[in-house]
Amino acid sequence: MRFVDEFRNADTAHALAARIAELCEPGRQYKLMEVCGGHTHTIYKHGLEDYLPEQITLVHGPGCPVCVIPMGRVDDAMALAAEPDVIMTSFGDMMRVPGSNGSFFDAKARGTDIRMVYSPLDSLKIARQNPDKRVVFMAIGFETTAPSTAMTVLRAAAEGLRNFSIFCNHVTIVPAIKAILDSPDLRLDGFIGPGHVSTVIGCRPYEFIARDYGKPVVTAGFEPLDILQSIYMLMLQLSRGESIVENQYSRVVPWDGNPVALKAIGETMELRPYFEWRGLGFISHSALKVREKYAAFDAELLFSVPGVRVADPTACQCGEVLKGVLKPWECKVFGTACTPETPIGTCMVSPEGACAAYYNYGRLTRTRVKEASRS
Amino acid sequence: MTAGRLDHPAARQPADEAAGPQSPPAEAGEASWVQQALREHDEQAREELARQQEQAGNHEQAGNHEQAGNHEQASPGAARHVHRGSPQPLPGTVREELVLERIDRARRSRPRVREDRITMSHGAGGKATQTLIEAIFLDAFRNPLLEPLEDAAQLHVNGSRLAMTTDSYVVSPLFFPGGDIGDLAVNGTINDLSMAGAVPVCLSAGFILEEGFPVADLSRIVASMRAAADRAGVQIVTGDTKVVERGKADGCYINTAGLGLIEGDLLLGVAQARPGDVIMVSGPIGDHGVTIMLARGELGIEADVTSDTAPLHGLVADLLAQADGVRALRDATRGGVATILNEIATAASVGILVNEDDIPVRAAVRGASELLGIDPMYVACEGRLVAVVDPAHAERALAALRGHPQGAQSAIIGHVTAEPPGIVQLKTAFGGTRIVDLLVGDPLPRIC
Numbered sequence: 005m006r007f008v009d010e011f012r013n014a015d016t017a018h019a020l021a022a023r024i025a026e027l028c029e030p031g032r033q034y035k036l037m038e039v040c041g042g043h044t045h046t047i048y049k050h051g052l053e054d055y056l057p058e059q060i061t062l063v064h065g066p067g068c069p070v071c072v073i074p075m076g077r078v079d080d081a082m083a084l085a086a087e088p089d090v091i092m093t094s095f096g097d098m099m100r101v102p103g104s105n106g107s108f109f110d111a112k113a114r115g116t117d118i119r120m121v122y123s124p125l126d127s128l129k130i131a132r133q134n135p136d137k138r139v140v141f142m143a144i145g146f147e148t149t150a151p152s153t154a155m156t157v158l159r160a161a162a163e164g165l166r167n168f169s170i171f172c173n174h175v176t177i178v179p180a181i182k183a184i185l186d187s188p189d190l191r192l193d194g195f196i197g198p199g200h201v202s203t204v205i206g207c208r209p210y211e212f213i214a215r216d217y218g219k220p221v222v223t224a225g226f227e228p229l230d231i232l233q234s235i236y237m238l239m240l241q242l243s244r245g246e247s248i249v250e251n252q253y254s255r256v257v258p259w260d261g262n263p264v265a266l267k268a269i270g271e272t273m274e275l276r277p278y279f280e281w282r283g284l285g286f287i288s289h290s291a292l293k294v295r296e297k298y299a300a301f302d303a304e305l306l307f308s309v310p311g312v313r314v315a316d317p318t319a320c321q322c323g324e325v326l327k328g329v330l331k332p333w334e335c336k337v338f339g340t341a342c343t344p345e346t347p348i349g350t351c352m353v354s355p356e357g358a359c360a361a362y363y364n365y366g367r368l369t370r371t372r373v374k375e376a377s378r379s
Numbered sequence: 380m381t382a383g384r385l386d387h388p389a390a391r392q393p394a395d396e397a398a399g400p401q402s403p404p405a406e407a408g409e410a411s412w413v414q415q416a417l418r419e420h421d422e423q424a425r426e427e428l429a430r431q432q433e434q435a436g437n438h439e440q441a442g443n444h445e446q447a448g449n450h451e452q453a454s455p456g457a458a459r460h461v462h463r464g465s466p467q468p469l470p471g472t473v474r475e476e477l478v479l480e481r482i483d484r485a486r487r488s489r490p491r492v493r494e495d496r497i498t499m500s501h502g503a504g505g506k507a508t509q510t511l512i513e514a515i516f517l518d519a520f521r522n523p524l525l526e527p528l529e530d531a532a533q534l535h536v537n538g539s540r541l542a543m544t545t546d547s548y549v550v551s552p553l554f555f556p557g558g559d560i561g562d563l564a565v566n567g568t569i570n571d572l573s574m575a576g577a578v579p580v581c582l583s584a585g586f587i588l589e590e591g592f593p594v595a596d597l598s599r600i601v602a603s604m605r606a607a608a609d610r611a612g613v614q615i616v617t618g619d620t621k622v623v624e625r626g627k628a629d630g631c632y633i634n635t636a637g638l639g640l641i642e643g644d645l646l647l648g649v650a651q652a653r654p655g656d657v658i659m660v661s662g663p664i665g666d667h668g669v670t671i672m673l674a675r676g677e678l679g680i681e682a683d684v685t686s687d688t689a690p691l692h693g694l695v696a697d698l699l700a701q702a703d704g705v706r707a708l709r710d711a712t713r714g715g716v717a718t719i720l721n722e723i724a725t726a727a728s729v730g731i732l733v734n735e736d737d738i739p740v741r742a743a744v745r746g747a748s749e750l751l752g753i754d755p756m757y758v759a760c761e762g763r764l765v766a767v768v769d770p771a772h773a774e775r776a777l778a779a780l781r782g783h784p785q786g787a788q789s790a791i792i793g794h795v796t797a798e799p800p801g802i803v804q805l806k807t808a809f810g811g812t813r814i815v816d817l818l819v820g821d822p823l824p825r826i827c
Binding site for chain 2: 005008009012013014017018048049050051052053054055100106109110112113114122126228229331333334338339340343344345346355363364365366367368
């Protein structure tokens, strides 16, 4: 199939893998973080690690929109959904995320009106069809999804819809990367930069990583060869002792981002002073809220949101997994108490979560792979 | 932080240290379902410890082993590296191997439904459905005929061998490109009988109709049931009708049951798969699921794809007549081919290795799946079967399938391995290896 098979060609992969191996200095270990959960998913889904020399470890980063939502916000959303005449709309990813009283799926089974939508604009359709109901869209995601939320708010305002609002949980990627760089328990050699986020914000915001922290960044696409090529580009920089920002995903990512999308976000949303990230704690200026001008569409103002902070379950180590300090399987409850069927942590929920990706796709060691191919 | 810890030296992880100052302070009032999950986890850990102590006892009788060597029985691979009595932490690969073994045990433990209420996942054909069936239905109805959980039960009546099966249909929309709920309800049940190697004899049909449902639609559905039954050479010999108030059902639901006759001493079942066996599918996969999803019109995607709904009795008859060594047949409905492969791996306690490149998928199905981020391996078919065949007869079996018009695009997609038991592995087109697990739920509800 065109535009897919070219990016999954095994021969090209072998050639790239050989070049990557050549660039490894003997005795040196390399830790590269893929910031974006979409990359984590690709890596496991295509078995990309099979191509990497053992000296290179991929560390899974915090860029999974569902994974970073703290339990308190899920509880807030449930409280909103339980208000009279409310229809809550949400992306499918969010449906399984556990709050302290189960997930959206459980709430739906108890009779709360929660509907899955593929686009925030579908929420407007539901709002138009149900004028006597109040439709609240659970807005989540990084700069990737924020523009579509912004456009939805603008459209709702233009139409004068009175029964639509958003519960805004949009977060921004750069403060999270900075928090990881400042974290003392992790030493990284370079970053595979997020692809979809960069289609909106461009590559310029990552320049501080290369300049101030001396770490190379390569913004990457989502096909396996994209990622393998990005690893090659990172290794090339490391072998030359360079640290710059490069754009592997130039077929989609403009260096300066998408000005229309940025304008829509800027028009409707502004930075919050601080926001709680699951497992990472409070990070200042790391999330967006609805601007006062659009207060009529801000569910946090229209409804009384409990806003109670709920501690993550003590056994859950999502924070360490999100920061890349722990590999998914190193978490105490991984695969026993916490499974995709009954997740305790968010990382086990989204297909982009490192734990879910590892559990669903990667639950085999190299030894097992070898044994199976022998038998 | 003692709740989740496994108190034995081999499984201790460095996580305790890493959790350090960065982790949030423990706060009171952890959710009850979390506590329940952790209690179960502790129970498993205790059982594991007891098992190890028992094994240690056995070892001491046999030789003089220390406790750290207990994993020898569980996995020779891991035990090779275990330093007996050594205080040094285990290398990462060994720790990972131990965790994987712990997960394997957890997956084999008794299924339990943790939810208070039925969710859509319970009907999706994946892990949640399996848990529901095993923990609720099998537990209550347990008997030797039900226990294999095959597509059809196999009965002995007065020297004849009968196959019996039932299936309910709630597909939305009722009419879709390539078929409707009527022929789906007949073909699905015919296929469940065919997978037991049975020749279909007769069907029953039960209808649950919603007040206000157009009679013209019902006539259309019934006509296509008649046509499908004629095609399969069976009659619908008994039935039932119920009507519920508007809003209590979605138009029309159908249940069909079927009886079939198994000839000779043929015995098919997924538990019979053995290492070396060849796995084949009878044509491109995922057509039905993608058709239904697009027919709902919510996605704004148009593609030239129609449901593959069809009776498979003729294809099965040709296969069984022309080739020996067929060990198991399954039609890949809800949960798709991936779910069937997992059922084979679990039932026979074998591994399965499939090649992504060899799996036939139509370009339109692949394209739609790529766009939607779903894997065709999990998308339902309604006219495709998966066959497990003795390698000595594989060529003949493939030729038999390809010789039938419905099996023209049959392909060998992989084979059964001895290791690792219960796990399906996929060699990706990209050249890597990954697991193909059961899905918890299905992104596409009500496809059949």
